[in-house]
Amino acid sequence: MAIGSFLILFILFFFSSLNPILSLYEDQVGLVDWHQQYLGKVKQAVFHTHKTGRKRVVVSTEENVVALLDLRQGEIFWRHVLGSNDVIDGIDIALGKYVITLSSGGSILRAWNLPDGQMVWESSLRGPKHSKSLLLVPTNLKIEKDNIVIIFSNGRLNAVSCIDGEVLWEKDFEGESLEVQQVIQPPGSNLIYVVGFASSSLFEMYQINALNGELLKHESAAFSGGFLGEVSPVFSETVVALDSTGLILLTVSFQNGMISFQQTPISNLVKDSFGPAKIIPSSVTGIFAIKMNAVTIVIRVTDENKLEVVEKTNHETSISDALPISEGQQAFALVQRAGPEIHLRVKLAHNWDDNLLKESVKMDQHRGLVHKIYINNYIRADKSYGFRALIVMEDHSLLLLQQGEIVWSREDGLASIIDVTTSELPVERDGVSVAKVEHNLFEWLKGHMLKLKGTLMLASPQDIAAIQSMRLKNSEKSKMTRDHNGFRKLLIVLTRAGKLFALHTGDGHIVWSYLLQSLQKSKVCQHPIGLNLYKWQVPHHHAMDENPSVLVIGKCGPSSDAPGALSFVDTYTGKELSSLSLVHSVALVIPLPYTDSTEQRLHLLIDADKHAHLYPKTPEAISIFEREFSNIYWYSVEDDNGIIKGHALRGKCTGEVADEVCFDTRELWSIVFPSESEKIIATVTRKLNEVVHTQAKVIADQEVMYKYISRNLLFVATVALKGSGEIGSVTPEESWLVAYLIDTVTGRILHRVTHHGSQGPVHAVFSENWVVYHYFNLKAHRYEMSVIEIYDQSRADNKDVWKLVLGKHNLTSPISLYSRPDVITKSQSYFFTHSVKTIAVTSTTKGITSKQLLIGTIGDQVLALEKRFLDPRRTVNPTQAEKEEGIIPLTDSLPIIPQSYVTHALRVEGLRGIITVPAKLESTTLVFAHGVDLFFTQLAPSRTYDSLTDDFNYALLLITIVALMAAIFLTWTLSERKELQENWR
C-alpha cells in the first residue's frame, strides 16, 4: 500500500513536470479547425488565356498579394503575399510566361514564373526622386531580340530586359517640379512619350527612343489655367486633362512634337453643371470618362479632337481597359449597377453605337456597386467573340461573369478584417434546428457500421478514409443552433469595405453578410471608415427572447473631428436594426460595465471636443448612468505628444450641444513623457470581458500572494525618440525602453522599469495581474520577452485562518482605487527566437484553466506558449516545493516546441490579429486568427480535463464492460451449479 501510494505520487509528479504536448494527429486536422485563403480587393488583373492550356488570370490586390487564379473555378494556383511595406504598383505578363510585378514605390521589379509562381529574377530600381510608378510591357518592342519592360519610377525611366531583369538603359527626369503623369508607347513604333506637368501650369512632353533611351525631343507649353489630377491618354499622341478649376477639359495633342491645347468647357458638353469634374483614366482609344459628383459622363474624342458626350448617367459606371481583339480593333466594357441587376455592355472603341454584348446579371444587393471590371475574350463555336468579365464589387468580392451568369465568386473582402466579435447562435427549439437528417436508414446504418469497424480497429484503409471524410463532414458541427459545449458560435467580422460577415465557427461558412449602408459613400459622408465592432446586446436570463445585436462604429473621413456613424445589426438575421448618423465625432468608445433591462450595454462615446455621449439614449440608460456617474472616468493616450490624460465626468453639456445624453468632462491628471527621451509606442489593457477566477495565488509552502487585479490598469511602453526607428538604426547606448503600469483612474504609476539598450516594436498582452511584452534587445542582438506580475501587498496580512473561515475578511468587498495600493511586482526576461506580429492570450469561461500565450510569428503562424514559461518566480534551481508547484527551472530563452504551433502546417498569410473566445466548456477556448487568410481552431491549454477527448479509447471501455459482464455471468452459473452439487451431496 505504501509503495503504491509512493508510486502514485511519483507518477503525478512526473506528469506535472512534463510539458503537455498540444500537437494533433494527422487525422485530427480539419476536425475542429478550418483555414480559408483570400486575396484582398483586386486592384489589377491580367488574363492569361492562350489558345491551349488552362485559362488563368493574374491579380494583384490591395493586400499586396499577387496570385494566379483558375478562371474556371476561381481557385488559387499560387499566391505571394508581399507584405505591407512592399506595395504593388503594377503587374503584367511578359513573354507569355512571366508575371512582372513592380512594387515598393517602383523600386523593386520582379518576374515570377507564371505556371508555378517561382521567382525568376528581381531587380532593384533606384531614382533621383519620388514619383508615380508606371509599368509598361510593350508587346513587340525588342532591343537585340530582347523583349523589354519599361518602368517609370522614382523620376527615372528604365528599360529592363524580360529575360534576366538587367537594366538596359535608364533616363532621369530631374526637372524640379516635374510630375510625370503618363508614359505612352505607341504600338508599332520605337518611341516612348513621357508626359507630365511642371510647376502646375506647364505641360511637358519628352519623346524618347525606346531602343537606347536617347532623348529625341523635349517640348513644353504653358497653360495659364493650370492642371488638376490625372490625364487620360485618348490617342497615342493625344491626352485629355482638366484645368485647375475642374470645369474645363483640355485636349492636349503633341503630334510631331508640337503641343497644342484645345479647351472645351464642360458646360458646353452638358447643360447643367454638377461641380468640379474628375477624370477617370482609361486606356481605350478615343474614349474617356469624367465624373462630377454622382454623374458619370462618357466622352468620345473624334479625329479632329472634338469632344462628344456619348453617355451621361447617374449610375456609378466602371470602364474596363481596352482589349485588342483583332487587328486595329479594341473592345472595352462598361458596367453599371441598377437595382438588383448589373448591366454589362461590351463595345468596340471606334463604334459606340453598337454593342458587342449586352447582358444583365442578377447581383446580390449586399455586394454593392461595381468598382472595377476586366474583360477577356474567347472565340465561340460559331467563330464569334464571346466575352468574360472579371468584376470587383464594392464589398471587395471578385466575380467572373460569362454568358449572363456568375461563374464563380470569391469573398475577398474577408482578407481585410478590421474588427471581430462573436455572437451566440439561437437556442435549439422545435423547428429551429437546421440539422440535416441522414438520407436514409441504410446510409445511417452503413455509417455506424463503419464507425464500429474503425473503433474495433477492423477497418481497411478505404474504410479509414471513408470514416475520416465522414468525420470532417459531420453535419453536427455546422448546425445553426447553440451546442452544449459552446463550440458553435458566430464570428461577426467587419471588413474594410464596410461589410459585416457572420462566419460559423464549425466550418467557417458565411451565415449572412450585410453591406452597411452607414459605411457606404453618400452625399453627407464622402469617405466613410469602419472602425470597431462592439457587442450591443447579449441577451441572457430575462431578456432571452431578444436577438443579440452588435454595434458598428464608423466615421466619415480620416480627420479626428469627422462625424461618426452608428449601426445596430441583429446577429441572428443579419439585418440592420437601426443606424444613426451622429452630429458629433467619435474619438473613443468606452463600453461601460452596465446593462439595461433588455441587456443592452451602455456605451460612452467621447468626441473630439471631449464631450461624452451616452448610448442607448433611453431614460433608463440615463438613470443607470447617473447612478454610477461619479465612478466613471476615462483616459486618452495622445501618442503624438506623449501625454496620457485622465478625465472625469462633470455634468450635463452646456452650450449649443446641449443634449440629454451629452456630458461635460474635466481633466483630472496627466502624465507627460519627456518628448526627447520617451515616445509612446505601445499601450495595452486587459480585455473587458476577461474572467478571473481567483485573486489569490497559492505558492509553495502554502503561502498566499494576492494578485493585484484591476480593470483599470494600463501598460505603456515608451522608447527613446532615437530608438523609435527600425531595429539596428541606433546603438544600444542611445536606445532604451521603459515599461509603465498606470492606474487609469488616479493616474498613479504603479510600476516603471527601464530596459537599457532595447528597442521596439513592442507587442504586449495584459491578462489577470500580468503583462507580457516582446521587444528587441540591441545588446544581445536578440528578441526578448519580459513578464511583469503585480501583487497586492496590502492584502498579504490576511493570514488569520479563523477570519477567513468565518468570512470576516474584507478581501471581496468593493474597493476604491483612491485607497492607497501597496503593490509589489515581480518580473523576469527571457530571450525569444522569433519576431512577433501579435500576441494574444487564451481565455476561458471561468478563468480556471491555465493560460497560454498565442504568438503570431513573423512566419504567419500561431505559436502557443504556456504562461508557466513566463513565470517571474522561476529560478535556476527550484526547491522541491517549487518543483511540486510546477515551476520550471530557469533558462535564458523560451523554448519553441514545434508541436505547439496551433496552425500546424498552415500559414495565416498576412497575420494581423488573434482573437480568443471562451467556449462553455471550461477547458476549451476558441481561437480565430485573421490576416489575408482566416484560421479557426479550438484549444485546450490544460487538455480537455472536463470531457472525454476524441481519441478516448471507447473500444477498450466497451471490451472491458463486455468482458466483465461475461465474467459475471460465467461465475454466477458456476456458483449456481456448485451450490446444487453441494446440496445433493
Added chain:
Amino acid sequence: MEKGKGVLGAGRRWAVDFSDNSTAPSSRDIPDPPGFTRASVDQDDSAVSRQKKDAEANWKAQKAWEVAQAPFKNLLMMGFMMWMAGSTVHLFSIVFEPYKDNKVELLGPKLLFIALNLGGLALGVWKLNTLGLLPTHASDWVSSLSPAQEVEYSGGGIPL
C-alpha cells in the same frame, strides 16, 4: 478490532458452567479428582447463587477492562500503518453493551476506550496535517476567492 470482536462473540455462543455441574446428582458417582474438597462447594443455595453472581460480575469487569484495553494493542500497529501511509479512519463501535450491569462500573473502561480512540483520531489528524490535507492555512480558504470589485471604472485609449 477483529480480535475484540472474536472474544466477545465466542463468549456468548457457548458457556461451560462448572459450578452447576458439581451439584448435579448424576455426577455424584464419579469420584472427585484428587485435591478437590467438596466442602467449599457444599453451601446453602443463597450463598451459592450470590457467589455465582459475584464471580460472573468479576469476570465481566475483567472482560470489560480487557475489551477497553483491546484498542491499545492496535494503537501501535495502527500508528505504524498511519505513519506508513494510511489516512483512513477506523470506526470504533461501542462495545460495552454486553457487559452492562447494575453492579459493574463501566465508566472507567468507557473513558479509557474513548481516550484511546481519541488518541487514534489525533494520530489520524496529525497524519492528515502532515500530508497537508487539513485546511489550516490561509491559502486553503482563499484559493477560490473571487477578485474584489472596483468602485471606479475607467476606459479609453488612443483616439480612433
